[in-house]
Amino acid sequence: MTTATTNQAEAPLLSGRHGLGRDLAALAVILVLAVIGYLLFPNNLALLTRIMAIALLVLSLDLVTGYCGVATLGHAALFGSGAYAAGIAAVHFGITDPLLMVAAGIIGGALAGLVCGVVILRAHGLPQLVLSIALIHLFHEFANKASSWTGGSDGLAGIAPDPLFGIFAYDLWGRTAYVFAVVLLAIVFMFLRLVVRSPFGMLCRGIKEDPIRIQAMGGSPTIALLKMYVISGAVAGVGGALNAVSTQVVGLDSLSFTLSAESLVMLVLGGTGSLFGAVTGTIVFMLFEDLVSAANPFHWLTMVGALLIAVVLFAPKGLYGTVAEVLARRRGAGR
Amino acid sequence: MSAIFEVRNLKRSFGGLAVTNDVSLSMAPGDRVALIGPNGAGKTTFVNLVTGNLEPDAGEVRIGGESVTNVNAIDRVRRGLVRSFQVTRLFQDMTPAEHVALAILQRDGRAGRMFGNFLSMPGVMAEVGVLIGKLGLRDLAHRPVREIAYGQQRLLEIAMALALKPRVLLLDEPAAGVPQSDTGRIERALADLPDDLAVLMIEHDMDLVFRFAKRVIVLAAGTVIFDGSPADVTKDPRVREAYLGSYADASSAA
Numbered sequence: 001m002t003t004a005t006t007n008q009a010e011a012p013l014l015s016g017r018h019g020l021g022r023d024l025a026a027l028a029v030i031l032v033l034a035v036i037g038y039l040l041f042p043n044n045l046a047l048l049t050r051i052m053a054i055a056l057l058v059l060s061l062d063l064v065t066g067y068c069g070v071a072t073l074g075h076a077a078l079f080g081s082g083a084y085a086a087g088i089a090a091v092h093f094g095i096t097d098p099l100l101m102v103a104a105g106i107i108g109g110a111l112a113g114l115v116c117g118v119v120i121l122r123a124h125g126l127p128q129l130v131l132s133i134a135l136i137h138l139f140h141e142f143a144n145k146a147s148s149w150t151g152g153s154d155g156l157a158g159i160a161p162d163p164l165f166g167i168f169a170y171d172l173w174g175r176t177a178y179v180f181a182v183v184l185l186a187i188v189f190m191f192l193r194l195v196v197r198s199p200f201g202m203l204c205r206g207i208k209e210d211p212i213r214i215q216a217m218g219g220s221p222t223i224a225l226l227k228m229y230v231i232s233g234a235v236a237g238v239g240g241a242l243n244a245v246s247t248q249v250v251g252l253d254s255l256s257f258t259l260s261a262e263s264l265v266m267l268v269l270g271g272t273g274s275l276f277g278a279v280t281g282t283i284v285f286m287l288f289e290d291l292v293s294a295a296n297p298f299h300w301l302t303m304v305g306a307l308l309i310a311v312v313l314f315a316p317k318g319l320y321g322t323v324a325e326v327l328a329r330r331r332g333a334g335r
Numbered sequence: 336m337s338a339i340f341e342v343r344n345l346k347r348s349f350g351g352l353a354v355t356n357d358v359s360l361s362m363a364p365g366d367r368v369a370l371i372g373p374n375g376a377g378k379t380t381f382v383n384l385v386t387g388n389l390e391p392d393a394g395e396v397r398i399g400g401e402s403v404t405n406v407n408a409i410d411r412v413r414r415g416l417v418r419s420f421q422v423t424r425l426f427q428d429m430t431p432a433e434h435v436a437l438a439i440l441q442r443d444g445r446a447g448r449m450f451g452n453f454l455s456m457p458g459v460m461a462e463v464g465v466l467i468g469k470l471g472l473r474d475l476a477h478r479p480v481r482e483i484a485y486g487q488q489r490l491l492e493i494a495m496a497l498a499l500k501p502r503v504l505l506l507d508e509p510a511a512g513v514p515q516s517d518t519g520r521i522e523r524a525l526a527d528l529p530d531d532l533a534v535l536m537i538e539h540d541m542d543l544v545f546r547f548a549k550r551v552i553v554l555a556a557g558t559v560i561f562d563g564s565p566a567d568v569t570k571d572p573r574v575r576e577a578y579l580g581s582y583a584d585a586s587s588a589a
Contacts, residue, residue, distance in 0.1 A: 215412070217412065
């Protein structure tokens, strides 16, 4: 045994887990799903675009909750800040280029992430959750009161984005917005794949499991988490800006406790700590909500609740997490 | 030789009970010191005071001649004071290679890098290979820690500590909870620690203490009651009285 290890010690320690092939596969999956969505629901592209904007919010939540273990029920603050930043840029400053609006959303979201991170990361566990709830109410109320900028409870209307690249106008069927959303989601998704498996991503996973161990290695959990919060804010900001560009209105609901809580439900539904889990949860929740609320406008929430209970009881790792685990086990058994 | 690690008159009490009472010690590079003492002697408090996880009421801690009393726990690690834990604290889903690589990157201030996968960073992985190979964990390099035997997890703790290139290493019961059959490997790993490293080991297993340490410090009721060679510790009447009891007779008979 000892001789075997010494001999092996000469050979380089390489791992088979290189990500490029899987990255391309992930990109392909997103694009194929986008094409299927386009073909299946050509008259409902607005819903699909909204799903993608919310998926960005849920991905953003996954970064801090799934990868870092931060408990929050106020994550829509980041999404709504991005949406308002893009909307205010367009309405008050005449910045109507969609890409610049997204840039405004990224800045707004990142700033909100910084503010929320500084406050929320001071506490742990239940107090942390309470702080996050307080924050989302503060953000909501601030947007409500600053009505000359935000339109208050009427919402910020009159957002008229320019044609994308000066060529593709935002049409009534939402085709431009749809393609725009697919491209944004794909770019962010690939970016996040890089981040979560980078040394920084690994550090955050370590912090989630045992922050004291990271300290004993000379790492600062607070700085790493704050950095992740800012990244998370930028991602949510993209989602918010996308929502502003595609719907051409920003409402107070984008800064609401309800949206925060729903995004957490979607994340748990799909599976925390996995980017595909976040996207899966969003798609399933929103399509289910759309179908069930059309079929039964009065009791649809009951059915959403029942779905959630079923998932939490029988697939505690979420829909994607459970499927991935079963597949991995089967692959392991096949070896 | 000049001291790399010094503790001067360290004091800490909890509600009137002096748990660490005027403890002083000094270590030079290459020292192999064991800190022993009966349960409740204040060993854990002492470690926490030294690492900066607890604030002392009085006294001073110095690393490499500089006072770190007002330096926080994270910066003390960066100045070369590294500890291992009594119960392993590892990340269950990560592999030994990832643990050690993370420690290396942390040491180099690169753990915040947002791009690149360290499994494909040749410099880092070469160092990981050397460290993991030294501790006989190479075959397990890419297995999640939860699938690895406890004795090997303890070796991984040592590998992580070494990856940080410490000047002073505090080992908190490195062999605790390890089955007898595996303690030999840990002992070999301890014997292989770098020559210029100052090691302070807290341990209950007296056999290990006598084989490892060139110097033994005995702590009882928060006070140092003995600081000298292992050969003398069993003869000291105060130590016998406070701690060793029948064990002293057994080991002197052996």
